[in-house]
Amino acid sequence: MAKHETPLLDELEKGPWPSFVTDIKRQAEKNPDCWDILGQVELSYKEKITHWKHGGIVGVFGYGGGIVGRYSDLPKRFPGVEHFHTVRLAQPASKYYSTKHLRDVCDLWEKYGSGMTNMHGSTGDMVMLGCRTEALEPFFYELTHNLQQDLGGSGSNLRTPANCLGQSRCEWACYDTEECCHHLTMHYQDEIHRPAFPYKFKFKFSGCANDCVAAIARSDVAVIGTWRDNIRIDQAAVKEYIAGNIPSNGGAHAGRDWGKFDIQKEVIALCPTDCMWMEGGELKIDDAECTRCMHCLNVMPRALRPGLDQGASICVGAKAPILDGAQFATLIVPFMKVSADNEFEELIEFIEKIWDWWMEDGKNRERVGETMQRVGLPTFIKVMGLEPIPQHVKEPRSNPYVFWQEEEVEGGWDRDVEEFRARHAA
Amino acid sequence: MALSIDELKAAILKKAETAPKPQLYIKDFYTCDPDSKPRVIKNAANDLVKEGKMMFWSSGSTTMYAMKNRIKDEEGAGGVN
Numbered sequence A: 001m002a003k004h005e006t007p008l009l010d011e012l013e014k015g016p017w018p019s020f021v022t023d024i025k026r027q028a029e030k031n032p033d034c035w036d037i038l039g040q041v042e043l044s045y046k047e048k049i050t051h052w053k054h055g056g057i058v059g060v061f062g063y064g065g066g067i068v069g070r071y072s073d074l075p076k077r078f079p080g081v082e083h084f085h086t087v088r089l090a091q092p093a094s095k096y097y098s099t100k101h102l103r104d105v106c107d108l109w110e111k112y113g114s115g116m117t118n119m120h121g122s123t124g125d126m127v128m129l130g131c132r133t134e135a136l137e138p139f140f141y142e143l144t145h146n147l148q149q150d151l152g153g154s155g156s157n158l159r160t161p162a163n164c165l166g167q168s169r170c171e172w173a174c175y176d177t178e179e180c181c182h183h184l185t186m187h188y189q190d191e192i193h194r195p196a197f198p199y200k201f202k203f204k205f206s207g208c209a210n211d212c213v214a215a216i217a218r219s220d221v222a223v224i225g226t227w228r229d230n231i232r233i234d235q236a237a238v239k240e241y242i243a244g245n246i247p248s249n250g251g252a253h254a255g256r257d258w259g260k261f262d263i264q265k266e267v268i269a270l271c272p273t274d275c276m277w278m279e280g281g282e283l284k285i286d287d288a289e290c291t292r293c294m295h296c297l298n299v300m301p302r303a304l305r306p307g308l309d310q311g312a313s314i315c316v317g318a319k320a321p322i323l324d325g326a327q328f329a330t331l332i333v334p335f336m337k338v339s340a341d342n343e344f345e346e347l348i349e350f351i352e353k354i355w356d357w358w359m360e361d362g363k364n365r366e367r368v369g370e371t372m373q374r375v376g377l378p379t380f381i382k383v384m385g386l387e388p389i390p391q392h393v394k395e396p397r398s399n400p401y402v403f404w405q406e407e408e409v410e411g412g413w414d415r416d417v418e419e420f421r422a423r424h425a426a
Numbered sequence B: 001m002a003l004s005i006d007e008l009k010a011a012i013l014k015k016a017e018t019a020p021k022p023q024l025y026i027k028d029f030y031t032c033d034p035d036s037k038p039r040v041i042k043n044a045a046n047d048l049v050k051e052g053k054m055m056f057w058s059s060g061s062t063t064m065y066a067m068k069n070r071i072k073d074e075e076g077a078g079g080v081n
């Protein structure tokens, strides 16, 4: 594989930013196949059309996910990228790796693939970029047998479970995100590796509403930690914050002088539900109004802590733009106990209820959020066997029509027309 | 009455052989037996893959099922390397 002239790509090496062009050139010194990546991309920049092809039979035996097939449509001109499949690797809970493991994975990828990686892809998995079809099985064998590392997800599968650091490092975690994510990942191995659904399905786990894994934006079922009782307030610490003796936000904004801490301006006035106030030198919270948004806790972590009756809110249906525009997940269950003690039974039951419905009613390539939008939230809530509650309502209705269910109407839909006409001549 | 697993597998294979398009979504197999639960049909289809009678075909974002011989024919004609 020879070097190609790449005047357009070379432009992308100018300026102060890191450049993928520089990265690929560096890797090409080691693995000459990579010159053809640059050659093909340069051509695409010139012709303004992609030369990557999608799809086909790629995979490892028994797995329907984890590998995304890519081919060049100019294999004669760019033989180094004739096959250029992407391999996704499962991430461990909270992305805790040993450096040895990362080195081993990279060595293995140098052996079988292009050596190029993407840590991590926005979907969450570790991404290995570019290898030939015949390299897939031996790579997979060594990966699973020597490194005990599984493939990640792709296809119409359960994909890319992910969780925040949770209780391993964070005092705000309202449930054990790592245990929960790991347990469900093991529980649903078949759904992860083999197609099961109309389209992709993801669950992600954050320990609190700060939502460090962006579960609400990236997953079909977002499990977001919260509490049911009251925020724990240490009034003495509140006074220390007001006096400026404890830096706000854990000192995160200490790089610049923002002036004296102002609890009214920085905490109370920013509470989205307006449920905080000062009274007799004490901070008060009307917990019935609090949405557990985490803002006040983030600003004054030593004064305010989550309540002790902890669990999670479950939101359903986030997605990137596919059929319709991007959307966040919708709150379905405001509070659910999420516990390893009963092997996350409630959550599993909830998830499988969604699957049973979506597998029947979802159209091909329709995400759960899109199916929900198509049938409407009232129908989805009924499917889930839930009662509508105020938390499902975003704003007061502007639609004046009321749709009754037959069972809500006395006598149902059947009526005696004769009797009606006797009172009301046509 | 739902079909037995063996009957279900036979119906799935028949569908994969005779459907107009060689690649099928898991959902396309639900019509093989309206009385079987989707997850039962999914398990039967995945069993057939494990047995080597069908294979997965990836569009890049969706995984589908196919009979190997039908894909080979198509890809040969289409010129996929």
Ligand code: HEM
Pocket (backbone or CB within 6 Å): none
């Ligand atoms: C070519 C003929 C017609 C066209 C194109 C037409 C179009 C429409 C449209 C676009 C609406 C608004 C729908 C909505 O957004 O809610 C509407 C509402 C309505 N039309 Fe027509 N219409 C036609 C004929 C008629 C006739 C002949 C009648 C009565 C004899 C009629 C009675 C109504 C009524 C009562 C509504 C209000 C329905 C509601 O708000 O739920 N329309 N029509």
Ligand code: HEM
Pocket (backbone or CB within 6 Å): none
């Ligand atoms: C004294 C006679 C009537 C009075 C005072 C009256 C009054 C009204 C009023 C106040 C509305 C609601 C307008 C709004 O705020 O949207 C309305 C709607 C309407 N009226 Fe009448 N009306 C009369 C006769 C009729 C007759 C004779 C007809 C038809 C034969 C009729 C057909 C309708 C229809 C189709 C609507 C729209 C309903 C809807 O969009 O849901 N009205 N009328």
Ligand code: SF4
Pocket (backbone or CB within 6 Å): A164, A165, A166, A170, A171, A172, A173, A174, A206, A207, A208, A209, A210, A211, A212, A213, A225
């Ligand atoms: S989501 Fe909440 S609990 Fe999890 S790491 Fe972030 S702040 Fe901590």
Ligand code: SF4
Pocket (backbone or CB within 6 Å): A270, A271, A272, A273, A274, A275, A276, A285, A289, A290, A291, A292, A293, A294, A295, A296, A297
């Ligand atoms: S958590 Fe959010 S809603 Fe609740 S009191 Fe604090 S700022 Fe207000």
